[in-house]
Amino acid sequence: MRRILVTGAAGQIGSELVPALRKLYGADNVVAAGHRTPIPDDIKLAGPCTTVDVCSYEEVDAAIRHHHVDTVYHMSSILSALAEERRDVAHQVNINGLYNVLEASAANGLERVMLPSSIAAFGPDTPRDNTPNDTLQRPNTLYGISKVFGELLGEYYCSKLGLDVRGARLPGIISWKTEPTAGTTDYAVAIFYGAIRDRRYTCYLGPDTRLPMMYMPDAIRSIIDLAQADFDKLKHHADFNVGAMSFTPSELAEAVGKRVPGFTMDYELDPRRQAIADSWPNSLDDGAARREWAWAPRYDLGAMVDDMLENLGRKLGTTKA
Numbered sequence: 186m187r188r189i190l191v192t193g194a195a196g197q198i199g200s201e202l203v204p205a206l207r208k209l210y211g212a213d214n215v216v217a218a219g220h221r222t223p224i225p226d227d228i229k230l231a232g233p234c235t236t237v238d239v240c241s242y243e244e245v246d247a248a249i250r251h252h253h254v255d256t257v258y259h260m261s262s263i264l265s266a267l268a269e270e271r272r273d274v275a276h277q278v279n280i281n282g283l284y285n286v287l288e289a290s291a292a293n294g295l296e297r298v299m300l301p302s303s304i305a306a307f308g309p310d311t312p313r314d315n316t317p318n319d320t321l322q323r324p325n326t327l328y329g330i331s332k333v334f335g336e337l338l339g340e341y342y343c344s345k346l347g348l349d350v351r352g353a354r355l356p357g358i359i360s361w362k363t364e365p366t367a368g369t370t371d372y373a374v375a376i377f378y379g380a381i382r383d384r385r386y387t388c389y390l391g392p393d394t395r396l397p398m399m400y401m402p403d404a405i406r407s408i409i410d411l412a413q414a415d416f417d418k419l420k421h422h423a424d425f426n427v428g429a430m431s432f433t434p435s436e437l438a439e440a441v442g443k444r445v446p447g448f449t450m451d452y453e454l455d456p457r458r459q460a461i462a463d464s465w466p467n468s469l470d471d472g473a474a475r476r477e478w479a480w481a482p483r484y485d486l487g488a489m490v491d492d493m494l495e496n497l498g499r500k501l502g503t504t505k506a
């Protein structure tokens with residue numbers, strides 16, 4: 186039987202991953218762990234919750250023991266833009282926190298750790314288009330450096346200590362339930378709030394900044410499918426490219442404008458986030474994920490925009506339920 190601990194359960198991905206895992210494994214078997222951000226009520230009311238500061242080995246270890254955990258989905262992370270501003274916190278959470286989770290998992294003989302990576306694990310020297318799974322990485326952001334640390338450490342624990350660590354390099358994630366905090370790809374979520382509330386949005390990335398993106402249902406499926414894959418078929422472990430769609434702010438604005446009459450977008454560039462975005466790939470080659478665990482995305486740009494407008498409109502109270 187699976188007993189799962191999800192760190193970062195109040196975050197953009199964690200808040201949707203917990204309900205999906207509870208549906209699959211039973212609500213009582215999935216413990217949602219938050220820290221500073223309050224855990225959403227729907228998660229709190231439906232199953233076990235706890236508070237874990239991943240920066241403390243003792244707290245991670247105690248949560249694993251107390252809840253008899255055999256699998257961790259480690260979702261806590263300081264995203265790219267905030268990590269550049271708060272190097273101290275980013276180091277604590279993204280480097281020390283990750284190490285604590287892997288160490289406590291190995292020490293307690295866990296079956297599996299899911300460790301998401303990111304497109305941020307690539308850098309300015311990486312081939313930009315259709316970026317291969319295995320290529321030059323050399324990220325130049327703290328967030329990206331911590332993701333490469335996680336990928337390499339994941340592989341190390343897998344091969345040297347026999348801990349089953351897996352993870353995919355997630356693109357920018359678009360979703361309507363919980364807003365992302367301080368990432369570089371957040372514009373692709375914020376644009377929908379602007380479109381629904383004001384029919385306008387000011388974008389902090391330039392119109393032609395192409396980035397790999399994914400709709401949340403695909404992201405959740407990628408994490409769960411990878412977790413359930415047959416270990417013997419995996420040649421990679423914590424560093425799978427996963428692709429879904431790739432677009433620029435102007436292409437996204439056009440798709441939104443087709444569905445929201447009168448929508449306009451202007452631009453006011455944030456040099457720091459623009460520089461981060463410019464160091465990341467335009468699109469990903471996810472052949473390894475397709476071959477090793479049959480990854481296939483379901484949402485393209487049009488399907489994602491339709492679903493976002495419908496669900497976010499309902500959440501914000503502008504369309505009928």
Ligand code: SER
Nearest residue numbers: 264265303368369370
């Ligand atoms: N969405 C993340 C960010 O923008 C990338 O993994 O920081």
